[in-house]
Structure formats: structure tokens, C-alpha cells
Amino acid sequence: MSTETSTGTDTGSGTTPAVATAAAATVPVTRSAAARSGSVAKLWGPPLVVFAVIVAAWIALAAILDASPPHVLLPSPLRIVVDSFSTETLDGQPNQPITGELLNAIALTMQVALSGLAISIVVGIVWAILMSQARWVERSLFPYAVILQCVPILALVPLIGNTIDYGIEARILVCVLISLFPMVSNTLFGLQSVERSQRELFKLQKASRWTVLTKLQLPNALPAIFAGMRISAGLAIVGAIVGDFFFRRGQPGLGILISNYQSRLQTPELFAAVIVAALLGVLIFLIFGWISKLAVGRWYEPAS
Structure with a gap:
């Protein structure tokens, strides 16, 4: 029923x-x-x-x-796009687009920035590992990292130019000097932030110094290392552009283009080059953030 x-x-x-x-x-x-x-x-x-x-x-x-031509104060976004990338200006005048030279400058700037960033990553991690092994090593080496961060890079430009010439190597060195400190400091912080209980566990197991480094310290430091990479990546773009400003030889990068547009009073082209440089820094920051998420995102969850 x-x-x-x-x-x-x-x-x-x-x-x-x-x-x-x-x-x-x-x-x-x-x-x-x-x-x-x-x-x-x-x-x-x-x-x-x-x-x-x-x-x-x-x-x-x-x-x-815009009521006061020749529009050299602040061009509108539409004027920047049309006057920079079209064969005819917004006022109907013939124009030479900057697309070709801008792409070449981006390629050179990325080459310099990525080369300097790669050197900074390797040197920074090795430097931090050495300092993490003993307090006296940290006290001996860390002040030099602070000096590199605090000394104005413009004060080193004449010395760099007189020592290794004014070519692409000098631009890469500027990138290294600007982007090295975040790698050193973040990696050292990650290596030293291992919990005491975990250290004591490895000590009880009589693990070697190499085992502690590879099995405990480096895995624990990965989030901090990737955070340093993201910071250094943006600074490497800055270093490449700064190097262009002062080592004006060879193929022009974004820094040389910005300087040329400024001297010629090409305001729309100047704004376009500056915007592209800013977007380039944001792009490389996001790329390293994505790599960081792939590498440590499965097991590391930051505090919300």
C-alpha cells in the first residue's frame, strides 16, 4: 500500500x-x-x-x-595609435609607421633582458645558497649585495663603459646589476625559513649538508625563489631600457627609440614606445607568475 x-x-x-x-x-x-x-x-x-x-x-x-596644436603636450589614445602605426596621421598628413623599428627594438630589448635575467637567476641562487650554509659566509657576502642595490646605477655607467665597451655586453651587465638583489634576498629568505622541527628531524636522521639543502631547503624556498624571479624579470626590462639610454651603439632598443622620439618631439611615437615598454614588463611578470603557479601551485597555497 x-x-x-x-x-x-x-x-x-x-x-x-x-x-x-x-x-x-x-x-x-x-x-x-x-x-x-x-x-x-x-x-x-x-x-x-x-x-x-x-x-x-x-x-x-x-x-x-588638443585645442592648441601641434599636440605636443598630451596626445589622445587615438592619435597615438594612428600617428604611430598608420601610413596617414590623424590630421591627414603622410606618415611613416614605426611598426618595423618598434618590433626590432622589442626583440633586442627582450634579448638583453632575458640574458641579464638568466645570469641574475643563476648568480643569485648560488650566492644565496653559499650564504645559507654558514653565518660567517652570510656576514661576509650579504653586504656586497646591499651595496649593489644601494649604489645608483647611473654612477656605474661610465665605469662599465670604460671597462667593457659600450656594446650589448654593457647593457646585459646593467640588467644583472639591477635585477640581482631580489634574487639573492628572496632565495636567502626562502632557504632560511625552514621550520626548526624539520631541521631537527633531518639532524636526527644524520642527513648530510647536501641532503638538507636538496631535500629540505631548496623545496621550501621555491615559492620565494619564484617571487624573486618575478621581481627580477620586471627589473631586467628596466635595466635593458636604462642600458639603451647610455650605451647608444649598435642596433637600437626601446630605450634608444624613446630617446630619439623625445629629441625629435615625436610625442605620439614617444607615448607608444613608453606604453609598449610598460606592457612588456607586465607581460614578462605575468609569464613568470604563470611558471611559478605551474611549478609550485599544486602543493603551495599562500595564506589568504
């Missing part, structure tokens, strides 16, 4: 067991999709709003200043 009542109730409601199961299965999917969309909006919403406000203020200010 109870079985018949139950069956009648299901039939009366018009819901079969298969339909109910399918509806229940779609609920988690819908919720996960909503959660993903909410996290994306939470991540990208604030910076996009700030970007929109900046662009709107830029357009409004450029419209006010």
Missing part, C-alpha cells in the same frame, strides 16, 4: 527518477561555473575599472589640450 502511494506521488508531481537525477547533477556544475565567473570578476574587475577611469580621464584631458 505504501509502495503504491509513493509511486502515485512521483507520477503526480510529473518528475521521473531519471529527470531528478539529471537535475541534481547539473547543480554542482552550475555552481562551479558561477564560482569561476565570480572569481574572474573579483580578480580582473578592480584593475579594469581603474584602467577605464584612467583612459577616460586621459581622453578628456587630451581633448582639452
Whole structure:
């Protein structure tokens, strides 16, 4: 009797067991999709709003200043794009696009920056490992890392030029000097932040210094090492552009282009080169952030 009542109730409601199961299965999917969309909006919403406000203020200010040609104060975003990458300016004048020389400059700047960054990563990690092995080594070597960070790089430019010439090697050296300290400091912090209980466990097992380094310290330091890489990556772009400003020989990079556009009063092209340099720094920062997530994201969860 109870079985018949139950069956009648299901039939009366018009819901079969298969339909109910399918509806229940779609609920988690819908919720996960909503959660993903909410996290994306939470991540990208604030910076996009700030970007929109900046662009709107830029357009409004450029419209006010545009009343006084030849538009050398603050060009509008549209003028920057058209005058830099079109064969005809916004005023209808013939124009030479800067696309070709800009791409060549980006390629050279990336070559210099990545070369300097690779050297900084290797030297910084080795330097930090040496300092992590003994306090007297840290007291002996760490002050020189601080000196490299504190000495103005412009004061070293004449010395670098007179020592190793003014070619691409000098630009790479500037990148190394600018981007080395974050690698040293972050790696050293990660190596020294191992918990005391874990150190004592390895000591009880009579592990060698090499085993402690490779099995405990370096895995523990990976998040800090990748954080240092992201900082050093952005600084390497800065170093490549700074080197271009002062070692003006050979193929021009972004720094030389920026200097040339400034001296020629090519304001739209100057803004375009500066924006490209900024986007290049952001791009390499995001790339190293993605690599960091791939390397340590599966087992390392930062505190929220």
C-alpha cells in the first residue's frame, strides 16, 4: 500500500527518477561555473575599472589640450595609435609607421633582458645558497649585495663603459646589476625559513649538508625563489631600457627609440614606445607568475 502511494506521488508531481537525477547533477556544475565567473570578476574587475577611469580621464584631458596644436603636450589614445602605426596621421598628413623599428627594438630589448635575467637567476641562487650554509659566509657576502642595490646605477655607467665597451655586453651587465638583489634576498629568505622541527628531524636522521639543502631547503624556498624571479624579470626590462639610454651603439632598443622620439618631439611615437615598454614588463611578470603557479601551485597555497 505504501509502495503504491509513493509511486502515485512521483507520477503526480510529473518528475521521473531519471529527470531528478539529471537535475541534481547539473547543480554542482552550475555552481562551479558561477564560482569561476565570480572569481574572474573579483580578480580582473578592480584593475579594469581603474584602467577605464584612467583612459577616460586621459581622453578628456587630451581633448582639452588638443585645442592648441601641434599636440605636443598630451596626445589622445587615438592619435597615438594612428600617428604611430598608420601610413596617414590623424590630421591627414603622410606618415611613416614605426611598426618595423618598434618590433626590432622589442626583440633586442627582450634579448638583453632575458640574458641579464638568466645570469641574475643563476648568480643569485648560488650566492644565496653559499650564504645559507654558514653565518660567517652570510656576514661576509650579504653586504656586497646591499651595496649593489644601494649604489645608483647611473654612477656605474661610465665605469662599465670604460671597462667593457659600450656594446650589448654593457647593457646585459646593467640588467644583472639591477635585477640581482631580489634574487639573492628572496632565495636567502626562502632557504632560511625552514621550520626548526624539520631541521631537527633531518639532524636526527644524520642527513648530510647536501641532503638538507636538496631535500629540505631548496623545496621550501621555491615559492620565494619564484617571487624573486618575478621581481627580477620586471627589473631586467628596466635595466635593458636604462642600458639603451647610455650605451647608444649598435642596433637600437626601446630605450634608444624613446630617446630619439623625445629629441625629435615625436610625442605620439614617444607615448607608444613608453606604453609598449610598460606592457612588456607586465607581460614578462605575468609569464613568470604563470611558471611559478605551474611549478609550485599544486602543493603551495599562500595564506589568504
